[in-house]
Amino acid sequence: MPPISRGEVSYITGAASGIGRALATLLIAQGGRVIIADLNSEAGAEFASELNKKAGSIIAIAIKTDTTVWEDQVAAFQQAKNTFERIDYVFANAGIAEHPWLPPFDPETATSRPLVKPDLATVDINLTGQLYTAALALQTFERQEIGPSGFRGKLILTASVFAYYPSRAMPLYAASKAGIINFMRSAAQYYASKNITVNAVAPNLVDTPIAPDVLFVPFRERKLLSDMQLVLDQFQKFLGGSTINGQALSISQDNVWVHPADTHMFEENDPACELISVELFKLFGDNTL
Numbered sequence: 001m002p003p004i005s006r007g008e009v010s011y012i013t014g015a016a017s018g019i020g021r022a023l024a025t026l027l028i029a030q031g032g033r034v035i036i037a038d039l040n041s042e043a044g045a046e047f048a049s050e051l052n053k054k055a056g057s058i059i060a061i062a063i064k065t066d067t068t069v070w071e072d073q074v075a076a077f078q079q080a081k082n083t084f085e086r087i088d089y090v091f092a093n094a095g096i097a098e099h100p101w102l103p104p105f106d107p108e109t110a111t112s113r114p115l116v117k118p119d120l121a122t123v124d125i126n127l128t129g130q131l132y133t134a135a136l137a138l139q140t141f142e143r144q145e146i147g148p149s150g151f152r153g154k155l156i157l158t159a160s161v162f163a164y165y166p167s168r169a170m171p172l173y174a175a176s177k178a179g180i181i182n183f184m185r186s187a188a189q190y191y192a193s194k195n196i197t198v199n200a201v202a203p204n205l206v207d208t209p210i211a212p213d214v215l216f217v218p219f220r221e222r223k224l225l226s227d228m229q230l231v232l233d234q235f236q237k238f239l240g241g242s243t244i245n246g247q248a249l250s251i252s253q254d255n256v257w258v259h260p261a262d263t264h265m266f267e268e269n270d271p272a273c274e275l276i277s278v279e280l281f282k283l284f285g286d287n288t289l
């Protein structure tokens with residue numbers, strides 16, 4: 001039994017390739033409709049046309065979007081709403097692998113180099129871009145009635161196991177994915193009573209075009225890749241009538257776990273955290289409890 005209702009609409013960033021593309025294919029197979037919001041407009045348009053041709057009707061649209069540009073995403077959401085009337089699921093998925101933020105550590109040559117402004121592209125796309133998507137998703141859901149699956153809408157973000165595991169080669173990737181996870185957990189609390197769920201999927205390395213193929217070779221040899229189908233299975237758990245909220249489902253090879261467990265929270269910390277929310281909402285003029 002597919003978890004989504006026939007005709008439900010999914011807005012997926014980065015859906016022209018890799019995980020987003022596999023997700024779009026799955027949702028279409030279940031009778032859904034998709035918006036492919038991707039910077040790569042050629043691959044997005046080709047993919048949409050392939051899906052529409054196979055279906056014999058318009059079930060997919062491709063919109064050229066740079067997720068780091070707010071106006072691009074506003075326009076994309078608008079076009080999606082104009083075409084399909086409502087958006088049931090938003091997948092904040094577009095992301096890139098680490099762009100080195102600083103030159104390699106080398107005290108020998110450092111003094112002869114000017115101080116370098118860091119390249120923050122990884123954070124711009126993986127954190128800011130996904131937060132723009134989230135902001136539009138949540139406001140879109142706020143403006144629409146409860147849909148066929150019983151929710152105003154569901155937001156799912158693509159994080160990574162490097163949200164919790166430090167990586168000396170990927171400090172900004174790790175920082176951006178960690179940001180996504182605790183944003184997800186916080187937003188899930190806020191929207192819990194509002195018929196909106198917020199969750200994340202956090203895979204280890206999956207074979208996609210995110211990095212040059214040569215990087216994947218030793219992982220294939222040592223069978224250290226995570227299976228795409230298992231990744232899709234985790235997205236699926238959040239869809240349709242599922243009431244799961246505030247969870248990060250993590251995948252590494254054949255393993256799936258919920259992470260982070262709340263064991264790092266201790267009771268003495270609870271009253272102060274709770275009171276911060278109550279007092280801040282008073283300041284914000286927000287009636288949320």
Ligand SMILES: NC(=O)c1ccc[n+]([C@@H]2O[C@H](COP(=O)([O-])OP(=O)(O)OC[C@H]3O[C@@H](n4cnc5c(N)ncnc54)[C@H](O)[C@@H]3O)[C@@H](O)[C@H]2O)c1
Pocket residue numbers: 013014015016017018019020037038039040065066067068093094095096097125126129158159160161202203204205206207208209210211
């Ligand atoms: N592949 C992995 O090993 C892996 C593991 C964990 C998490 N992830 C995450 O999964 C998500 C998807 O990655 P993937 O592996 O499918 O990569 P991918 O490179 O196959 O696909 C990413 C897509 O995002 C698009 N994109 C990149 N920057 C964009 C921007 N600014 N605006 C709009 N579109 C943009 C690209 O054009 C591409 O089509 C990312 O958030 C990534 O961090 C990937």
